[in-house]
Amino acid sequence: MMSDLPIDLEKVKKEKIDEEILRVGIIAELDAINLYEQLAAMAQSEDIKKILLDIAKEEKTHVGEFQALLLKLDKEQVEELEAGKKEVEEELSK
Numbered sequence: 001m002m003s004d005l006p007i008d009l010e011k012v013k014k015e016k017i018d019e020e021i022l023r024v025g026i027i028a029e030l031d032a033i034n035l036y037e038q039l040a041a042m043a044q045s046e047d048i049k050k051i052l053l054d055i056a057k058e059e060k061t062h063v064g065e066f067q068a069l070l071l072k073l074d075k076e077q078v079e080e081l082e083a084g085k086k087e088v089e090e091e092l093s094k
Helices: 014-042 046-073 075-092
Strands: none
Touching: 014 046, 046 075
């Protein structure tokens, strides 16, 4: 589980701070998704499993919110996401 920031935000250029904050938020949400899904897989109670999976789903929405904001700020990220998508499509079409 992430409890410390994965980067030192004080060392980030001022004009890039918002992008890095959003990336840290994405990392935290992905970490939470993994945690809740792993706990749900181990839970014996179906009620607990159901709630954990519902919370994990909410965290996925949070990832989407952070990513939407990041894509507004970082045009290179938009281009690289498209490039990655094309690479996958090309590889899977072989």
